[in-house]
Amino acid sequence: MTRVKPQVDTSTSHPARVYDCLLGGKDNYPVDQAVADALPRGSAEHARQNRAFMHRAVGWLAHEGIDQFLDIGTGIPTEPNLHQIVQDITPRARVVYTDNDPIVLRHAEALLISRPEGATDYVEADVRDPEAVVGHARGLLDLTRPVGLSLIGLLHFLPDEDDPYTIVRTLVGALPAGSYLVLSQAASDIAPPEFARKGAEEYEKGGIPIQGRTGEEFRRFFDGLDLVDPGIVPVPEWTRDAPAHPVADIYLYGAVARVP
Template sequence: MTPPVPPIDTTWAHPARVYDWLLGGKDNHPVDAAVGSKLPAQARDAARQNREFMHRAVSHLAGQGVDQFLDIGSGIPTAPNLHQIAQRALPSARVVYADNDPLVLRHAQALLAGSPEGATDYIMGDVREPDAIIDHARTVLDFERPVALSLIALLHFITEDQDPYGVVARLVSALPPGSHLVLTNASPDWRPDLAAQVVDEYERAGIRLAFRTRAEVARFFDGLDLLEPGLVAVTEWYRDDKAPAPEECGIYGAVARIP
């Protein structure tokens, strides 16, 4: 039975819908567009860069035989989405999406149809409650085999008082050896002025942000084996494709194997 969609509150901006606006999508509301339109122009570039990093990372992992993905903070489906990238390489790939915005659930139910050989599922869940997401994911994914955990453009919405490192550690600890962590986090390292502007605009809308330095982002990967080229600007991370065109970037990203 398809779960009912909770009511959507359009009086407050939501990160998933602001992200959709930044990507040029139409599945957002005036309150989300109002936030996005006040951000510096580089914010649109950042959304695109995050998306392109996800495509490259998932394509690489699927090309290496990884056929199970848990994508938390999935956002509103924008083609090609993670399951489409994975199932191009491996039609039998199984993908579980999780997000805490009811609008994402509504679109997921309508749009996230996977390949006949694979499986695509969605849970209404919050990364700050990792056990609930893991319990649901176990009904779709085989946790006796490697799983790729995707946390793209999510952790900078989890502030220090919400225990981001503990949340990631809990998720990683549930995965078997040979799994992978794919993660990005916005940073003030390159342009502190722009980072401060973005943080201010989101906070005016009631959304707290946690931009992190390289050292702070690196802590999410403690004990894991970083794949080359390591923790870098997302525009500099690539494996199987030719190098992306150089451009200004304010986001760190990496893929790491869980030993």
């Protein structure tokens, strides 16, 4: 399939490129670097801990037998990527990546290098059109079988006016019983007010709306689902395989839940 060369708007910052900058990547522009540089101290460690949470969560799902994944808000490839984590455990795993930043499409080839037994695909789509995302995912995934759905570090870029609860319900509603939902979200009730204020202010200066949520607000995304232990916790504390080693001053909630 021939992919159309994407047009990247380098005059406006984008969450995927700011995240790449925080992780020490090179696939970003001055507008993104300006946002990253102005964020509160510790923001880069938040990005690293968020990614480490993703590694642990999807690795656990693969060990549990999940061999299909839909990753929304993929971001710019940073090894190990989700498919590398899960295919190391289950080589036949199939992964669909989705993002709405054209620069991610430029790196799609890196995301599509699957183990021979498995498969990967990339879709340029916006989570605010969940039906379209699901429609594209059906091209690779069998939605009659359990799927691991991940939205890592994405929800806080969906303010309430985007109706994120309905978006998540729509995505989960397309999945069969035995599927899992993996989420992380900026935590407004454990972050110091100055940290939260400055973070929101700097993102908004870059044209990126952001909204932290309390633990109870975050829990609403899991209504009707079965939370997996340890439940809703700061992302460094989410682990299934070993005692957690808390990392101080990380203001991101993470959780995994099973679709009953």
